[in-house]
Amino acid sequence: MKRNKFSLFIMFLAVVLILSVTLPPVANANSSLLKSNVSSEDVLEIEGMLEEIEEERIQTGQVSEEKVKILEEKLISLKKEADNQITPFAGQTIDLGAGWSMRVDVPKTGDDAQYHVHVTNKKLGIDAAEGVNGNKSHKKTLSGSGVPKKIIEKVKDHKDFKNAEKKQKKLDDAAKEIKAKKLDLNKTTDIIIAIAIVVAATATFFFPGDDVLAWGALLRAIAK
Numbered sequence: 589m590k591r592n593k594f595s596l597f598i599m600f601l602a603v604v605l606i607l608s609v610t611l612p613p614v615a616n617a618n619s620s621l622l623k624s625n626v627s628s629e630d631v632l633e634i635e636g637m638l639e640e641i642e643e644e645r646i647q648t649g650q651v652s653e654e655k656v657k658i659l660e661e662k663l664i665s666l667k668k669e670a671d672n673q674i675t676p677f678a679g680q681t682i683d684l685g686a687g688w689s690m691r692v693d694v695p696k697t698g699d700d701a702q703y704h705v706h707v708t709n710k711k712l713g714i715d716a717a718e719g720v721n722g723n724k725s726h727k728k729t730l731s732g733s734g735v736p737k738k739i740i741e742k743v744k745d746h747k748d749f750k751n752a753e754k755k756q757k758k759l760d761d762a763a764k765e766i767k768a769k770k771l772d773l774n775k776t777t778d779i780i781i782a783i784a785i786v787v788a789a790t791a792t793f794f795f796p797g798d799d800v801l802a803w804g805a806l807l808r809a810i811a812k
Contacts, residue, residue, distance in 0.1 A: 635788050660780045687711045688696070688739050692706075694755075705725075705749055760810075766810075779807060788809075
């Protein structure tokens with residue numbers, strides 16, 4: 589009898605070990621998608637550079653190409669450090685139970701330049717989306733797509749959603765600053781300054797620091 593119990597215990601341990609190796613990890617409540625990929629020290633350095641540029645703009649009415657070049661070189665150097673940390677567009681899928689799942693995505697170029705959440709239920713054929721600020725995302729809202737109120741409350745109470753709300757607020761503040769400075773987002777030098785403003789505000793690289801075209805498209809979308 590004791591031998592049988594011991595054999596069953598060994599079999600149980602073997603199954604646990606196999607499952608721990610073969611099963612995919614459960615999505616972390618704090619998705620890496622929402623983590624910053626720029627250090628606080630680098631943020632302070634970028635902010636200092638922006639202050640110098642703004643002082644020069646106020647005093648002379650223009651910004652020297654030399655200062656913008658130094659800023660650009662800083663962003664490129666940070667890009668190299670953050671190459672393995674560039675924020676992916678799509679976050680981790682999180683199981684909400686009863687067939688429902690959610691995923692928080694970062695801003696993209698084009699019409700969806702905002703942190704937004706996807707909520708799906710394959711059994712019910714529901715594929716919903718909404719900006720974390722309540723705006724439409726992918727031309728959809730959660731309630732308008734048939735997501736029940738209880739599920740919406742569960743989504744908005746999730747840590748990933750709350751973190752994305754904080755990130756969106758910082759991105760909104762950066763957009764206001766870009767507008768206040770009246771930067772020309774079709775001009776390379778002004779795009780570089782705007783990139784620095786967004787990186788300093790969000791501590792995040794959405795694209796490599798020298799990808800002016802991708803950044804320009806995002807910046808024009810958030811500051812329209």
